[in-house]
Amino acid sequence: MEIVEAMKVIAIPQLSDNYAYLIVDPASGEAGIVDCAEPKPILEAVEKEGAHLTSILPTHHHFDHVGGNEELLAAVPGLTVYGYDDRVPGLTLTVREGDAVRVGSLEGRILEIPAHTTGHIAYYFEKERAVFTGDTLFAGGCGRLFEGDAAMMVQSMQKLRELPPETKVYFGHEYTENNLDFALTLEPRNSALQQKRKWAAQQVAGGGYTTPTTIESEEETNPFFRWQSEELRQTLAEKFPDLPMDDVSVFAKTRSLKDNF
Ligand SMILES: [Zn+2]
Numbered sequence: 001m002e003i004v005e006a007m008k009v010i011a012i013p014q015l016s017d018n019y020a021y022l023i024v025d026p027a028s029g030e031a032g033i034v035d036c037a038e039p040k041p042i043l044e045a046v047e048k049e050g051a052h053l054t055s056i057l058p059t060h061h062h063f064d065h066v067g068g069n070e071e072l073l074a075a076v077p078g079l080t081v082y083g084y085d086d087r088v089p090g091l092t093l094t095v096r097e098g099d100a101v102r103v104g105s106l107e108g109r110i111l112e113i114p115a116h117t118t119g120h121i122a123y124y125f126e127k128e129r130a131v132f133t134g135d136t137l138f139a140g141g142c143g144r145l146f147e148g149d150a151a152m153m154v155q156s157m158q159k160l161r162e163l164p165p166e167t168k169v170y171f172g173h174e175y176t177e178n179n180l181d182f183a184l185t186l187e188p189r190n191s192a193l194q195q196k197r198k199w200a201a202q203q204v205a206g207g208g209y210t211t212p213t214t215i216e217s218e219e220e221t222n223p224f225f226r227w228q229s230e231e232l233r234q235t236l237a238e239k240f241p242d243l244p245m246d247d248v249s250v251f252a253k254t255r256s257l258k259d260n261f
Helices: 039-049 069-075 150-161 176-186 191-205 215-221 230-239 247-259
Strands: 008-014 018-024 030-034 052-057 080-083 100-103 106-112 121-125 130-134 168-171
Touching (some): 008 168, 018 168, 039 052
């Protein structure tokens, strides 16, 4: 039996705290890049892997995720550029929920997860148990509500919560320490959260990354996955006695507190 190496994912730091991710299909040598702000380190990683870059997989149109598209296209002509709408520079293939994305023999599909922007998408590789969530889901946090509201973000989060717990989550920014500090203000007694905060500090202090996380870890630690948490609700009820305790109100209050944290 021939054993084919699984999908390889390489995190590539961009700008001050962004991540792009190079996805490599070992079977074909083909690669795709999730988000691109700075082409140079991406092209270096492609060369180091001996890979053949064929596509850009942008999560949303913000400059720190697509600002390098044109330059990358100039360096590697003919790339397929996926995206939700033409706010993505260089777009060649408009995609919607459930559409297929191919990197060599790897096949992912699109999940629409709007609210940070209306066109925000995730790339979900079911067989490989990996999802690329851009600025919608971070380790311990979620993106700001620039183009959608809390109800829309709750739906996007719910869609991600339904993925298998072991699914690896590759997110768009290294905000984890700050996110977990905020989470601890709502759930100071959550031991999984306390442990993850310590782990994140060690990772970052050692020059490492906190990406990827997993759906399971987010279920245990992320206040934006935990609007049903009793401790979180208790904290909010004590601080805001008039707050309605439906899911969207709890989520919206959590998000507005984080905006000012
Ligand atoms: Zn963004």
